Amino acid sequence: MEKQGSRMKGLLKFIGTLGLLYGVSSGMAARAQETGAREDTTQVRxxxxxxxxxxxxxxxxxxxxxxxxxxxxxxxxxxxxxxxxxxxxxxxxxxxxxxxxxxxxxxxxxxxxxxxxxxxxxxxxxxxxxxxxxxxxxxxxxxRPYASFADRSLGEVVVKATKIRVAYRGDTVVYNADAFNLSEGAMLNELVRQLPGAELKPNGEIYVNGRKVDYLTLNGTDFFKGDNRKMLDNLPAFTVQQVKVYDKTTDRSEFLGYDTEKKAYVMDVSLKREYNTGYMANVAAGGGTDSRYAGRAFGLRYSDRSRVTLFGGMNNTNVYNDRPGENGEWPEESLTNGEFVTRQAGGEFFWQNKAKGIENSLTANAEWSDRDVNRKSATEAYLPQGNRYTRSFSLQDVDYMGGNANNWLTWKTKDHLLTVHSYVGYDRTDTHGYARDAAFDADPSAVGGIDEVLDSAFLLPSSGSARMRWLNRSSTRSLFEEWKYNVGHDMMWDAKLPWGDNLQLRFTGSLSRTENDRFEHYLLDYASSRSEADRRNRYDRGRRRNYYYQPSAEYTFNFPNDWHFLTYYIYKQDYRSDSSPRYRLDSLAGWEVGAARHLGELPSARELSAALDVPNSYYRHDLSRVHTLGLRTFYSRRTEDKYVWFNFHLPFTQSKEDMRYRREEIDVGLQRRVFRVQPDFTYLVYWFGGTRYFRTFMVNADMALGTPDLVNRLSVRDASDPLHVRVGNPYLQNSWRYNFRTGFLHRSPEKKWFTQVNVNAWLGVNDVAQGFSYNSETGVYTYRPQNVDGNRGVNGSLAFQKEGMAEYWNVGANLNYDFHRSVDLSSVEGMTESVLSKVHNHETKACLSTGYQRGSLTLNVGCDATYRHADGSRADFNTVDAFDFRYGLLGEYTMPWKIHLSTRLNMYSRRGYDEAAMNTDYLIWNASLSRSFLKDRLMVKVEGVDLLRQMRSVYMDVNVQGKTETYYNIVKGYYMLTLGWKLTRNPKKRE
CATH class of the missing domain: 2.60.40.1120 (Carboxypeptidase-like, regulatory domain)
Known part of the structure; x- marks a missing residue:
């Protein structure tokens, strides 16, 4: 209580200081206005x-x-x-x-x-x-009618014949697409991967000079907003003129005339002039070894004020993400684990009026996929009285079908801005699975790999052998079916008031529903004779309904000295209903595991009600009402050589949560009221030095209060999984998270180099951890959420890029360090108290790359090394010292007869892992030959993926509770022949 009281006093002092700062800054702005009014008597404002x-x-x-x-x-x-x-x-x-x-x-x-x-x-x-x-x-x-169209200035960036790859204009980085050597049929993703300083993640996220790109746009407008992969995977690279990366004023800030919010970091793709109007279509189809195939189609109709896009594709080559070895990252980071067959189709319609005051964007997507996943894992759990070991194997066949549609409408006049976003989505998933697991009290690695260990465990009697004694073993056959749909709406209206202030009204809401059915045939054996074998025919039925709505109002006071003061009110109501009845069908005669019943078969409604697993079924209803009153002050000024943006935000939130929970003999209603004060501030400054320099500095800090789930504060026991039992903790407290970020960038457009430094740090107070106790006789874990202190982390990065060294050379280097300290509690049954376990994870990564480009030849050589060190507070903790390193070559060259060669050769190596199968060397080689015919309309391409067939998918995870090594099946190497056809039609130019 004393500790909590001191924290509350400290918080109150902090809030008081912030309030004082807010009042002082408000008084300064008011005094400046009064001073300006007095000066009007002596000089004209x-x-x-x-x-x-x-x-x-x-x-x-x-x-x-x-x-x-x-x-x-x-x-x-x-x-x-x-x-x-x-x-x-x-x-x-x-x-x-x-x-x-x-x-x-x-x-x-x-x-x-x-x-x-x-x-x-x-x-x-x-x-x-x-x-x-x-x-x-x-x-x-x-x-004027006599003015020549050729003399007309469109304000476009002119790319000279020297084909300079990168140019810097203030805060804008301009990449000339024609200066990069790409294979025939290349998409935008291949171009982005070659941009100096750019990094493309498998999920479509783009980083430029270590900073995440917020939006990917096409000719300055959104294109499938929020889904970068649609443009990256479907827009042909030959249509691109330039790629620009810069800080873009948001639409709302542009309308208001000042930066009411932080600028968005945008990558904009500019099309070549011939593709800005007219029609363009690109179709490709390929067939390969091992029955591999791929096909795609993309069509674009463009005009000055409208755009229609259609796309579709299908493949069984796992290229939903990048191919292994393409992006220079560790190969499995870019893999779709398992064997993946996907089909997708979609389209977009965009229109804006002549004055760009009205614009509308409608997008629709549909996807069908089939994924077969083979997963194996070896786990070592850290326990106070000796570690425990698990080996697992699972097969899954996942069928998915889903789609969504979004519509964005913007209407803007001189004094009003209205934005409306509506969306609808539907998903369905069917999963068939089989799994085997076994737990041991000693490391079974001497027996062999995961397959050999599991085969032995399921063949051996409970006593086992001297080399391997299992504690429990289980096998599961499962069927899971799920349906989801959701609809939502977001409407925002901004107005400029005659006296200079601004008003915003907003309404947001959504409605969703989820239904799922899970069937399982579960067999569990214990080594101990005191624990009976468990045979279950289970059926779980889940139903969830959710809605929320959130109206808000915001008023901004604008002052002539570039200070702005804002106050707002938000009300949010959120409702969730969960129904989760669980049934033990094996309790019915003739429905035992092994009986002549198909997985997924159900008895009559009367029999089903008799099989209800009452202790593990629950029904829950949650209703939360949140009131937020916020104060905010910000400063925004742009001069010829400097831009400054300062923001201080002080929200006060009062929430009331009501929960009704029923489970067996428990039928309880809980209520919780929470008052939050979560301030944050940001300071950002740009210095513009023309061609000599461009610099930025940023610092940001915030704090957030977390509240535990109300169910976790109930004394309930969930034993639906007999090996992993979960109980509540009535004494759980709220947690706090403190964050700090800062960064500095210096760029020299004249000398074509930049350097950047970023540092982030966070601290957790009263974090909720899943502490556990372990039954060493049966191998059963019992989890209980508990508060812990000591979680914290820090990471930093240093980047350097130099373009145009010795005319044809460029070089880049990155250094990253990440530290994470995690704290958890664990115990073994019979111990009087839990043991606090602390694990320190350090990761250092260094990257170096150099490139040479002259004419049609491009060569890039790169290497990176990652060192992972993990140590723990327990005396028996096995320290981890592991190295991952890569070195490789990327080459692009147009040979005689216009044949284009593209090759990527990377060696990936691991050292220092306990599991011998983790210490590997993979030489991944991808290559292609391509040529265009018929005036570049027909494209022929032969490519080989993982030519040496060495690719594997292996992961390692180390945390406070243990370490896990995981292996997945993937698509092996193959060859493919692809034919592509492109068609362009442009309107005739006026004479």
Missing amino acids: TIPLWGHVKDGFTYTALHGTFVTLMREDSTVVDTMHVQCFNPGTPQEDTYYKFDVPARRARYIIKAEHPDYYPEYVDCAVRYVARNPYVDARHHEMRR
């Missing part, structure tokens, strides 16, 4: 008058425009040429800014360009108050 100039037909930026500001009587006030914001990006904007007196007035603004008719716009300054600026209506310039 000014306010920026902004305007934008665009081509009236394409609505693109118009460079070289001369703007004149005049009074109502046409007397000239000021003149200037337009400036450019976000040059070379889809958000490129030519604008002007005049400082005018902050009082009622009317102005005439004239825009002139040699190739366009003059355009006049009237602008009235009606009401200043706290308005930080005045926005004039856009100048939509009409082109």
